[in-house]
Amino acid sequence: MNAIELLKKDHETVKELLSRLEETTERAVQTRKKLISKIEQELKIHTALEEQIFYPAFRQAGSKDDAVLAIEAKEEHRAVEALVLPDIKQTSPSTLEFAGRVKVLKELLEHHIEEEENDMFPQARKLLGKRELEDLGQAMETLRKSLKQGEAKAA
Template sequence: MDAIALLKQDHTLVKDLLEQLADSTSRAVKKRGELLQQIHVNLKAHTTIEEEIFYPAFKEAGKKEEEKMYYEALEEHRAAEDLVLPDLMKTDPATEQFSGRAKVLKELIEHHIEEEEQEMFKDAKKLLSKEELNELGARMETRKAELLAEFKAAA
């Protein structure tokens, strides 16, 4: 699978999980906890393969505009993973505060996905050959499998 197809597949999964979380009520404490854990694991694996493999290849192949996109994408990852998600994970799932933080995380990630898919991926298709995208995709699939196995072992 090429790199872009793999990342889009991850985007679909995470958006679906975030939608389920946003649609849950404060009474669905167990469900919220499970969804949050799935979001955390899938988001961490996704952002890691982007940051380790895809983004550097994109930045290397591009020019000034791609470098700008690269750094913006890293900051969006940092905002979601280091700021919003940890706060959400420490919040009582039975509260309205949880609902508010879940909504903010969902909006942040949806904005990031939209920018990646409409700008970065479009540029990547022009900058990287089909072979390069396939090679990146293979490396990313392998790394993602390693990460998911590590997360399962740690759980």
């Protein structure tokens, strides 16, 4: 799978999990907890693939404007990881506040995904050849595997 297809597939997975989470009510405490931890896991791996492999290759091939795109995207990852997700995890799933915070997470991520898919990926297609996109995809598959193994060991 090439790098862009792989990242888009991850986006679909996360969007699907977010929609499922958004449909839950305060009574679905266990489901909410499970979905949040699944989303956190998916994002952790996805952002690692982007930040360690895809964004650096994109910056290397691109101009200053492209670097700015990648830097902004990384800041959005950081906001989700460092602020929004920890905040949700500290909120009881049986409250209305939980749903409000999930809504913010969903909007942030949808906006982020849209920018990647509409701005960064088309630009990456121009900057990186077919061959390099394939190679990056393969490197990301390998990193994903080793991150998952690390997770399994830590659990």
